[in-house]
Amino acid sequence: MVSQPSTRRFPVLLLIGASLTFGVAVATQSAEYAENQWWGPGEEHTIGDTLEFTNDYGRLRLINTGELINTAGHPFFEPLGENGRACVTCHQPSDAMSLSVKTIRAQWDATDGNDPLFAAIDGSNCPSLPQGEEASHSLLLTKGLFRIPRPWPPKAADGSVIEPEFDLEVVSDPTGCNLDPEYGMFSDDPAVSVFRRPRPVANMKYLLTLPNGVTPHEYFMYNDKSLLPTDPETGEFVSVQLMSDGRLPTLRGQAGDASSTHLEMIAELSEEELRQIEEFERSIYVAQGFSNQAGELGGPGTPPGLGPEAMRDGPPGELGNNPVNRVFGTFNMWLHQRGDGEELTSQEEFQASVARGADVFFDKRFFIQDVGVYNDKGLGNPFKRSCASGCHNTVLAGMDLAPGFMDLGLNNWPWNQRDDLPLFKATCHDDAVPQSYLGRVIYTHDPGRALVTGRCSDIGASMTQQMRGLAARAPYFMGGEADTLREMVDFYDRRFNIRYSEQEKQDLVNFMSVL
Amino acid sequence: MRFGSLGPWLALGALSVAVPASAQQHVSFVTCPVAQDTGDRSDVCFFVRHEGERYGVSSPPDWGNPQLGHKLLVEGVVSEDGRECGGVEIEGRASVLPELSSECDEIAPATPEILALELGRRPDITEAQRAMILADPASSLQIMRLPALPVPEVALGRTETIYFPFERDRASGPDAMLMLELARLAEATSDVAISVRAFRGATLLDNGEILEEREDMARQRGEKIVGILEGLGAPEGSIDLEIVSEVEEPTGRADWQSRRAELRVSTTR
Numbered sequence: 134m135v136s137q138p139s140t141r142r143f144p145v146l147l148l149i150g151a152s153l154t155f156g157v158a159v160a161t162q163s164a165e166y167a168e169n170q171w172w173g174p175g176e177e178h179t180i181g182d183t184l185e186f187t188n189d190y191g192r193l194r195l196i197n198t199g200e201l202i203n204t205a206g207h208p209f210f211e212p213l214g215e216n217g218r219a220c221v222t223c224h225q226p227s228d229a230m231s232l233s234v235k236t237i238r239a240q241w242d243a244t245d246g247n248d249p250l251f252a253a254i255d256g257s258n259c260p261s262l263p264q265g266e267e268a269s270h271s272l273l274l275t276k277g278l279f280r281i282p283r284p285w286p287p288k289a290a291d292g293s294v295i296e297p298e299f300d301l302e303v304v305s306d307p308t309g310c311n312l313d314p315e316y317g318m319f320s321d322d323p324a325v326s327v328f329r330r331p332r333p334v335a336n337m338k339y340l341l342t343l344p345n346g347v348t349p350h351e352y353f354m355y356n357d358k359s360l361l362p363t364d365p366e367t368g369e370f371v372s373v374q375l376m377s378d379g380r381l382p383t384l385r386g387q388a389g390d391a392s393s394t395h396l397e398m399i400a401e402l403s404e405e406e407l408r409q410i411e412e413f414e415r416s417i418y419v420a421q422g423f424s425n426q427a428g429e430l431g432g433p434g435t436p437p438g439l440g441p442e443a444m445r446d447g448p449p450g451e452l453g454n455n456p457v458n459r460v461f462g463t464f465n466m467w468l469h470q471r472g473d474g475e476e477l478t479s480q481e482e483f484q485a486s487v488a489r490g491a492d493v494f495f496d497k498r499f500f501i502q503d504v505g506v507y508n509d510k511g512l513g514n515p516f517k518r519s520c521a522s523g524c525h526n527t528v529l530a531g532m533d534l535a536p537g538f539m540d541l542g543l544n545n546w547p548w549n550q551r552d553d554l555p556l557f558k559a560t561c562h563d564d565a566v567p568q569s570y571l572g573r574v575i576y577t578h579d580p581g582r583a584l585v586t587g588r589c590s591d592i593g594a595s596m597t598q599q600m601r602g603l604a605a606r607a608p609y610f611m612g613g614e615a616d617t618l619r620e621m622v623d624f625y626d627r628r629f630n631i632r633y634s635e636q637e638k639q640d641l642v643n644f645m646s647v648l
Numbered sequence: 649m650r651f652g653s654l655g656p657w658l659a660l661g662a663l664s665v666a667v668p669a670s671a672q673q674h675v676s677f678v679t680c681p682v683a684q685d686t687g688d689r690s691d692v693c694f695f696v697r698h699e700g701e702r703y704g705v706s707s708p709p710d711w712g713n714p715q716l717g718h719k720l721l722v723e724g725v726v727s728e729d730g731r732e733c734g735g736v737e738i739e740g741r742a743s744v745l746p747e748l749s750s751e752c753d754e755i756a757p758a759t760p761e762i763l764a765l766e767l768g769r770r771p772d773i774t775e776a777q778r779a780m781i782l783a784d785p786a787s788s789l790q791i792m793r794l795p796a797l798p799v800p801e802v803a804l805g806r807t808e809t810i811y812f813p814f815e816r817d818r819a820s821g822p823d824a825m826l827m828l829e830l831a832r833l834a835e836a837t838s839d840v841a842i843s844v845r846a847f848r849g850a851t852l853l854d855n856g857e858i859l860e861e862r863e864d865m866a867r868q869r870g871e872k873i874v875g876i877l878e879g880l881g882a883p884e885g886s887i888d889l890e891i892v893s894e895v896e897e898p899t900g901r902a903d904w905q906s907r908r909a910e911l912r913v914s915t916t917r
Contacts (some may be wrong), residue, residue: 350825421789438788457790511710511711514716529789571746572748
């Protein structure tokens with residue numbers, strides 16, 4: 134699927150040419166085509182400069198800054214393990230290199246649940262459940278969640294055991310997996326099963342570059358002023374932006390782990406395979422490229438931060454919470470396109486809403502309170518900031534540039550209480566520093582970072598994610614809490630008692646739909 | 649959020665705590681902090697009420713702001729004429745106590761008097777910047793970086809001291825910069841010897857009570873510093889760590905100085 138820089142102006146024509154390989158017909162933007170955008174493991178596709186894929190809000194655009202890729206024989210796309218999956222199974226180009234629940238559902242329906250995507254190991258609530266029944270895959274089918282078994286007690290990178298500062302009990306577990314004799318916490322290979330969304334594998338330079346201009350220095354965790362981890366191969370400091378809990382700080386480490394866990398590969402990836410995977414991951418950029426309501430995203434006359442070209446050309450590792458950069462750059466050209474009294478076209482009206490949403494995102498402050506491993510970073514509790522200046526401050530990508538994890542309230546009670554996930558009770562030892570706002574007894578659906586560090590104060594903390602390609606990859610948050618962008622906004626509104634007006638909420642949703 | 653620390657960073661030199669003269673009034677007490685809203689577009693500040701007076705505490709940059717949900721240990725000297733967060737300034741250190749105190753939950757609304765003080769303001773876009781973006785929207789993605797932190801000067805044989813909040817091992821940003829420079833100095837010095845002496849402290853409160861830090865705080869601080877120095881390139885085996893677990897007798901005057909670590913890089917040649 135090769136196209137020229139003119140893609141943006143003639144997306145439909147070029148895509149029809151491209152559709153030979155995987156049959157996307159973009160002449161209409163009907164949602165039915167979602168199924169046809171599926172890239173199965175081992176299939177042959179070519180990735181030239183640009184690809185586009187439809188979604189409910191318009192089209193996602195993926196650009197490749199590397200050589201033309203033929204997916205046949207490429208280790209990211211080949212089923213290398215025992216279960217027939219490839220990396221692409223869970224990191225689909227159409228879904229911004231993550232995987233939407235809509236795609237998962239379509240794949241279930243198309244294959245009657247037989248696609249390797251639903252492999253027992255982590256594509257079901259627990260491998261011991263009867264496979265092939267929807268109920269056994271309910272977390273994947275409804276929330277897009279894969280099972281992530283983590284060793285308990287936690288293990289360091291060198292395999293040594295980390296003595297946790299807390300005891301963990303299973304209060305309830307609808308999946309049954311944490312008490313399962315073979316897979317649970319008391320099995321021969323004790324593990325805590327948590328359930329998480331795949332994170333987008335694109336725009337990687339923004340996640341891998343050490344933060345510039347974050348005080349005190351790029352070698353330190355902002356939070357507790359300990360040093361950042363280092364790459365075991367090069368000894369260089371690494372950002373901790375990869376994975377929701379930062380357990381694997383490099384792409385190579387991550388790929389090696391994914392091949393043995395998600396792909397159930399017995400052998401190790403070869404040097405050449407690792408190299409190809411990393412090169413691919415570093416070459417691709419995604420962002421929404423066309424909005425059904427706002428039109429073209431990126432290019433002359435549109436906000437400079439939109440479209441994947443902006444991601445490709447933008448500076449990684451920079452702090453955008455200042456009045457010039459405003460994280461995603463200016464949207465002002467969409468704000469007032471007509472004089473007073475002149476009527477806006479519906480496209481202009483939508484564009485104005487996006488621009489207002491960008492302003493709400495950047496300017497509207499609220500009390501950020503009781504966020505564990507955040508308000509206690511030295512910032513103070515509460516801290517009064519906006520979405521952008523509080524946390525989502527990395528230029529063009531939108532995660533928190535200051536390396537650190539936080540408990541937004543998604544994993545821990547009381548802010549989020551879920552019936553579908555396991556619930557743990559963590560009791561921290563008396564000599565441990567307590568979690569700053571929940572103390573020593575914490576109810577949690579996912580201990581998050583604490584499953585890596587063993588620390589009480591880290592319970593429930595996770596790493597912010599990039600904000601690009603959101604339109605293509607619902608549901609949102611690491612546990613899939615928000616089915617829609619609106620539910621995401623509602624979560625924040627509730628959590629921080631922001632009291633956004635109805636208009637502000639809609640503006641924020643429209644803004645996020647074009648990222 | 650890091651943008652917010654610009655002001656304090658730049659004022660670094662000016663903020664260091666004055667050596668208390670005897671006429672000054674020392675205070676040392678534990679109380680709930682109150683968060684002061686300062687308006688829609690400005691930052692929260694914190695004050696405490698103590699014996700009928702409103703006080704604001706000025707700690708060094710990135711030392712760690714007060715937190716609702718926790719009590720605050722205030723140690724310092726009442727300023728003659730300084731004002732902080734709408735109250736009398738206490739120059740010193742405010743430490744967030746680690747245990748939960750859910751009764752500390754007050755956010756004071758931004759009253760007209762508070763708004764008039766224009767607290768917690770940060771720079772807005774300038775007219776020149778606005779014009780630049782209007783002329784070329786892409787310039788909104790040209791990166792505007794904060795000025796780098798001042799690089800502290802370090803010297804062979806000189807002892808540097810890092811102070812800590814109560815029962816914490818988190819050094820501030822400027823302290824982290826200091827460690828970076830010390831590690832660089834150590835790396836560049838032949839036959840280097842680094843001495844790290846880590847202490848735990850105690851504080852005599854105005855009400856006569858003594859607050860003593862947990863037993864292992866000195867070790868925790870010392871080991872963290874050694875890990876940081878080694879991670880930043882200090883030669884392996886060059887660090888001598890001394891853990892001073894006995895507490896010095898607190899006096900009620902600048903007892904925060906007992907919670908410290910002393911670092912010295914020298915050469916054995």
